[in-house]
Amino acid sequence: MWMVMRSSIVGIVLTAGGCAMGNEADLVLLGGEVWTGPGLDPVTAVAVADGRVLATGPDDHVAQFVGPRTRLIALGGRRVVPGFMDNHTHFISGGFTLASVQLRDAASPAEFTRRIGEFAQAHPGEWITGGTWDHELWGGELPRRDWIDSVTGETPVFVTRLDGHMSLANSKALDLAGVTAETQDPAGGTIVRNPDGTPAGVLKDEAQSLVFRVMPAPSEAELDRALQAASSHALERGVTFVTDMGSWEGLETYQRAADRGSLPLRVYAVVPIATWERLSAYVDQHGRGDTRLRWGGVKGFVDGSLGSTTAWFYEPYDDEPSTTGLMVTDTADLRASILDADAAGLHVIVHAIGDRANDWLLGVFAEARARNGARDRRFRVEHAQHLSTDAIARFGADSVIPSAQPYHAIDDGRWAEKRIGAQRIKSTYAFRDLLDAAAPLTFGSDWTVAPLDPLLGIYGAVTRRTIDGANPDGWVPEQRITVEEALASYTLNNAHGSYMEDELGTIEVGRLADLVVLSDDILSIDPNALEDVKVEMTIVGGEVVFERAEDEGRSE
Numbered sequence: 001m002w003m004v005m006r007s008s009i010v011g012i013v014l015t016a017g018g019c020a021m022g023n024e025a026d027l028v029l030l031g032g033e034v035w036t037g038p039g040l041d042p043v044t045a046v047a048v049a050d051g052r053v054l055a056t057g058p059d060d061h062v063a064q065f066v067g068p069r070t071r072l073i074a075l076g077g078r079r080v081v082p083g084f085m086d087n088h089t090h091f092i093s094g095g096f097t098l099a100s101v102q103l104r105d106a107a108s109p110a111e112f113t114r115r116i117g118e119f120a121q122a123h124p125g126e127w128i129t130g131g132t133w134d135h136e137l138w139g140g141e142l143p144r145r146d147w148i149d150s151v152t153g154e155t156p157v158f159v160t161r162l163d164g165h166m167s168l169a170n171s172k173a174l175d176l177a178g179v180t181a182e183t184q185d186p187a188g189g190t191i192v193r194n195p196d197g198t199p200a201g202v203l204k205d206e207a208q209s210l211v212f213r214v215m216p217a218p219s220e221a222e223l224d225r226a227l228q229a230a231s232s233h234a235l236e237r238g239v240t241f242v243t244d245m246g247s248w249e250g251l252e253t254y255q256r257a258a259d260r261g262s263l264p265l266r267v268y269a270v271v272p273i274a275t276w277e278r279l280s281a282y283v284d285q286h287g288r289g290d291t292r293l294r295w296g297g298v299k300g301f302v303d304g305s306l307g308s309t310t311a312w313f314y315e316p317y318d319d320e321p322s323t324t325g326l327m328v329t330d331t332a333d334l335r336a337s338i339l340d341a342d343a344a345g346l347h348v349i350v351h352a353i354g355d356r357a358n359d360w361l362l363g364v365f366a367e368a369r370a371r372n373g374a375r376d377r378r379f380r381v382e383h384a385q386h387l388s389t390d391a392i393a394r395f396g397a398d399s400v401i402p403s404a405q406p407y408h409a410i411d412d413g414r415w416a417e418k419r420i421g422a423q424r425i426k427s428t429y430a431f432r433d434l435l436d437a438a439a440p441l442t443f444g445s446d447w448t449v450a451p452l453d454p455l456l457g458i459y460g461a462v463t464r465r466t467i468d469g470a471n472p473d474g475w476v477p478e479q480r481i482t483v484e485e486a487l488a489s490y491t492l493n494n495a496h497g498s499y500m501e502d503e504l505g506t507i508e509v510g511r512l513a514d515l516v517v518l519s520d521d522i523l524s525i526d527p528n529a530l531e532d533v534k535v536e537m538t539i540v541g542g543e544v545v546f547e548r549a550e551d552e553g554r555s556e
Helices: 002-014 059-065 091-098 109-122 145-152 171-177 206-212 220-235 248-260 273-286 331-343 355-372 389-397 407-412 416-427 431-436 454-463 483-490 492-497 527-532
Strands: 027-030 045-049 052-057 071-074 079-082 084-089 130-133 158-161 166-169 189-193 199-205 239-245 266-272 293-301 347-352 380-383 401-404 515-518 535-540 543-547
Touching: 027 059, 045 059, 052 059, 084 483, 084 492, 091 130, 091 220, 091 239, 091 248, 109 145, 145 166, 145 171, 145 199, 158 206, 166 171, 166 206, 171 199, 171 206, 189 206, 199 206, 220 239, 220 248, 220 543, 239 492, 239 535, 248 266, 248 293, 266 273, 273 293, 273 331, 293 331, 331 347, 331 355, 347 355, 355 380, 355 389, 389 431, 401 431, 401 492, 407 454, 454 483, 454 527, 483 492
Parallel strands: 027 071, 084 239, 130 158, 239 266, 266 293, 293 347, 347 380, 380 401
Antiparallel strands: 027 045, 045 052, 079 515, 158 166, 166 199, 189 199, 515 535, 535 543
16 A cells, blocks of 8 residues: 555656756655644645745645655655644753653552662662652552662662652662751752651652752763753654753753754753843843754742642642642742843743642733733743633733643543542643633643653543543543644644744744654544554654654554
8 A cells, every 4th residue: 555655646746847946845745634733724745945844735736846856755645743842841851761760650669669679789879860750550658768778778869759849769868968857848848757757758849959959960971862862752752842941951951962963853941030140141142042942931930749739729638638739939039030030031931730829820920011011921831730710711811821731631630639629620731721711722741740742642632531541531521622722732832832933833835844744644533542643754844853664563
């Protein structure tokens, strides 16, 4: 079937009479189903030259741009979409995590301990980090340092829960950090303690800084390798653009790669809001980057996470009634930073998960607009997970971007109700309500908290079937959206959320040629089969940067 289709398409090319008006394409894709963008007409073919879309349309039109040096890709009816854009990653740290101990699917304390012990034996004396464990897999009991001390010895361990808001330290790591029974909880953080007051090993939110500050900094070579590992991982999944909620160290790593011409995908590098003055000076001196690497955004935190019971709510947690969560940053300091960074013309991006955190943040954003005057500011709320009815309306009315991660809904949906009850989950991951309120909804992964895989994200947004199989008809199903709406949130909406909508997010003449070829037509198949679709080819700036091997097959 494949060879017949290819021969047919080549025949069209050979009878087309050469390149139209001398415009030879570098790359031509023919015979497909091309989703060009929300509200745009579909086509069957695309031509690319000099990294940009040269032509779109039916095969006989686009075939005119094929010349002797053109690479021809016979699509055989496969679906093509714009390159996926991920609105929220921890990209370079994800590259490091790929090479660290893997705990995401450790389903028992024994398995958790075994994996750490084996990794420590293979890497004696080296810091063991990453892990991305999930204590809900074994019933919700937090891990303790005594689980792993006997199998790690003098090897320091500081492995993070998948949401990044708490980590487990072994005794060696706590000793190096000087954390004892006498150590006070830092502002915005909690040291989980044994009944006698000694640290049990888990540190939540800002308490993690007690260990982070004594960990050795990675070398430039290690950072460069992590970037390349993360990039390969992303491109295999059709991700051509990431927003990295990172650091100055990360921005410098991207800049080194860009200067060498070895940055494989596009990056929006965001730095901490506490450093807004440094970024303002950097922008004044260097501008805001280009289409391969850009900067200008600052990120802050209001609260923690639902999984760590540190997201900030009005009402206490149902399963931990002693707390309503944490403000991980002093609200007076964060308010001042938001107002000042916005006045400096920077892009303000702030994490808020609980309903009280989101309401507080939307209020500060309104204050910034009133104080600093009208401009194209595009405030972003990262996660926007648990919302009041008023907040949902305000996202649309104020054009604040809800920067959401739909895989969280099908992951957290396994246990979210025990945390916050049946009423509060009705406006949890409220994708349908946000779109109906005309909010500019964007999507991503929060990798490594969730898989860096837009197709899984689309599956989550469209089906809302939790990963434990317990909700085959969808968890809070009234918040489901369509495949095309989810595609828009992974493409054009994300481009808008990064000030790139004039260059990316659609397949139109003159736009950057970032494209993804899929194994199946995600717009026509059963949505429940979306999680089985594969990326077969990823194109960045007209260059094929990933191509699935033929022997890996195609899903049917």
